[in-house]
Amino acid sequence: DAGVIQSPRHEVTEMGQEVTLRCKPISGHDYLFWYRQTMMRGLELLIYFNNNVPIDDSGMPEDRFSAKMPNASFSTLKIQPSEPRDSAVYFCASWTSGRSKTSSYNEQFFGPGTRLTVL
Amino acid sequence: GENVEQHPSTLSVQEGDSAVIKCTYSDSASNYFPWYKQELGKRPQLIIDIRSNVGEKKDQRIAVTLNKTAKHFSLHITETQPEDSAVYFCAASRGGSNYKLTFGKGTLLTVNP
Numbered sequence: 484d485a486g487v488i489q490s491p492r493h494e495v496t497e498m499g500q501e502v503t504l505r506c507k508p509i510s511g512h513d514y515l516f517w518y519r520q521t522m523m524r525g526l527e528l529l530i531y532f533n534n535n536v537p538i539d540d541s542g543m544p545e546d547r548f549s550a551k552m553p554n555a556s557f558s559t560l561k562i563q564p565s566e567p568r569d570s571a572v573y574f575c576a577s578w579t580s581g582r583s584k585t586s587s588y589n590e591q592f593f594g595p596g597t598r599l600t601v602l
Numbered sequence: 603g604e605n606v607e608q609h610p611s612t613l614s615v616q617e618g619d620s621a622v623i624k625c626t627y628s629d630s631a632s633n634y635f636p637w638y639k640q641e642l643g644k645r646p647q648l649i650i651d652i653r654s655n656v657g658e659k660k661d662q663r664i665a666v667t668l669n670k671t672a673k674h675f676s677l678h679i680t681e682t683q684p685e686d687s688a689v690y691f692c693a694a695s696r697g698g699s700n701y702k703l704t705f706g707k708g709t710l711l712t713v714n715p
């Protein structure tokens with residue numbers, strides 16, 4: 484498996500523009516998480532899905548942020564309109580509630596992240 | 603909600619020395635405590651974890667201890683090597699039907715040759 488895939492890896496945009504981040508979880512994983520990482524706030528959970536259904540979006544900072552998971556292999560995080568304070572690295576992670584013989588039972592696998600810069 | 607405090611924020615050691623990073627958590631219902639390592643520009647990766655039914659777990663040079671009564675857990679790295687240099691994050695979750703991980707702010711570990 485290629486692991487969790489995120490695109491784009493880097494995004495530079497201007498304030499006010501719409502930004503869409505994409506994630507493909509590991510095949511068979513039934514949980515998907517979106518995190519934001521900044522120096523000031525560390526790693527923050529924004530939202531997570533179970534079987535494509537949003538379970539907890541209490542970490543989404545404001546209405547400008549939205550996330551969808553139309554199917555088991557794809558999720559998007561959208562920011563509209565973007566602001567400079569949204570600049571951060573956004574990680575997607577996936578996890579399976581099933582047993583794994585090769586990894587820790589509860590390991591969340593992170594994607595490579597998207598570095599977002601809003602000018 | 604859960605709150606995880608992590609100390610120190612930076613740690614510098616000489617190669618071969620031991621390093622200890624400590625975390626405290628607030629939610630007494632938390633029962634799963636992973637540690638992630640993040641190298642510069644890379645993704646966080648799990649290095650070791652512990653569940654609340656054990657007090658200590660070891661994997662070669664790394665170990666984690668858990669004190670549920672005091673609500674704190676620690677990461678111990680022995681015989682440190684330059685490649686151990688990274689940011690280390692602790693986290694806590696309730697497990698069960700709530701798989702949210704709450705992370706500490708991270709510790710930048712520098713191992714000097």
